[in-house]
Amino acid sequence: MKANKASVEFAKKVSKGTPYKFTIDTLIVDHPLKKVTLSMGESFSYIPFRVEQVPRYNNWYHELLGRRFRNYTVFIESLGKEIHELIPNIYRGESVPLDLFRLSKPLKIKQPIVRNLSKASSYRGGLSNRNIALWHSHGWYYENTQDRWKWQRPRLFTTVEDIWSMGFVVPYITPMLENAGAYCFLPRERDTQKHEIIIDSEGSTKGSVYLEKGDGFKDEEGSGYAMKVPFLVEGENPFQMGKSRRMPVSKETFSTISFIPDIPEEGEYAVYISYKSHEDHVTDAHYTVHHSGGKTSFLVNQTMGGGTWIYLGTFRFNKGYDQAKAMIELANQSDETGQWVSADAVKLGGGMGNVIRG
Structure with a gap:
């Protein structure tokens, strides 16, 4: 049959210059509708199709079919799709409309973390x-x-x-x-600083201080951070060993929590915060990092990212205890009403690890 032979020749012609051997799945010749549909195997879909290729391939196949099929319409498919449907959206033009199903959905995040x-x-x-x-x-x-x-x-x-x-x-x-x-988010520690300082309401690294000023502080429901063991074993999570604190918001700053580290050695330290995320927490928690170069302010969305370390940045700190040049402060000031500000531990430096070898 002429159509069978032409299809085999087409597969050979297209495969030249590629690492693939193309196969034919099905060939349907519809004489009443004057239509030829050639369905190629999966490997044919690996071709990086572009707009200009589609008519070229159709013309090649038409020529191989010969004069008998000159008035027939040809369709070349793979994976159940015509080859023009396999063109990536970025390479489509006016002749091939965008595939809307490939477009990503718009983000619904109101505030970054x-x-x-x-x-x-x-x-x-x-x-x-x-x-x-x-x-x-x-x-x-x-x-x-x-x-x-x-x-x-x-x-x-x-x-x-x-x-x-x-x-x-x-x-x-x-x-x-x-x-x-x-x-x-980096699950593995990013900081090469060998020292690690923890400041928490339930226990801090020696010389470091957790300090609450103002009123309205409460323990939050559920678990929070506490390092109650010197080393962690498999299955243990320090964010489930303790509790977290929270304070009501205010248009002006009336309450603060200060995390004051005792820096063992001058150098660069990554600063991490933690809190409990909840829908009734603010999206603009005010953190201020006081360091040897001045101070840097952040807004943190506490409706997400709770129960882990949230990286703020890497800063230089002088050795020793200096509240003016080494402190992380959390204020209850917020533009939102009826919400809460959550506070858990703060960590400086990557440390040398506290998980027991498996």
Whole structure:
């Protein structure tokens, strides 16, 4: 049959210059409707189709079919779709309308999780209001059976893959995303500072102080942060070992919570906060970080992100206890009414780890 032979020749012609061998699923010739439908195998859909390719492929197939089918309409398909439907939206023009099902839904986030009020720039596009989770997944791990630290990946071509991930995720990818307006969640510690300071209402690192000023403070329902054991084992979560505090909002600042660290060594420290997220909490909790370079103010959306460490930034601190140049302050001032401001622990520095080897 002429159509069968033409279809095989078409598959061979298109496969030239590609790593794929294209197969034919079905061929339907409808003489009353003067229509030929060629359904190709899945591998045919791997072709990066563009607008100008579709008529070219149709013409090739028409020519191979010959004069007998010159008045027939041809349709070439793969995965149950005509090939023009396989063109990515970004490469479509006026002749091929956008596929609306491929478009992302608009974000409904009213406020980003963290807003730096001390930054001159504000984001109205880019990655603003986007939360991105990423982490440097590889590295050293402790092999109990061999009683030593090992790389997770093999030594290959004079290097190890584990060396790379932290080297580009922390100093390059994360800052680029943040500078474009996104907030980045890193489940693995990002800070290489060897010291770690915890300030919490239920116990702080030696010399550090948790201080409440004003009134209206209450314990929140449910669990909060407390490091009640020196080391964590599998299944233990310090954010379920304690409690958190909260205070009612006010148009002016009447109540504050101060987290004052005793810095063991001058240097750069990542600053993390924590709180309990709830629908009756504010979206503009005022945090101020006092550091050796001055002070930096933030607004934090406490309706999301509770029960974990929320990164504010990395700042330089002088050694010792200095409330003027080393303090994180949370105020109850808010533009919202009838809401609450939540407070849990604050952490400075990455530390050396507090999870027991498995």
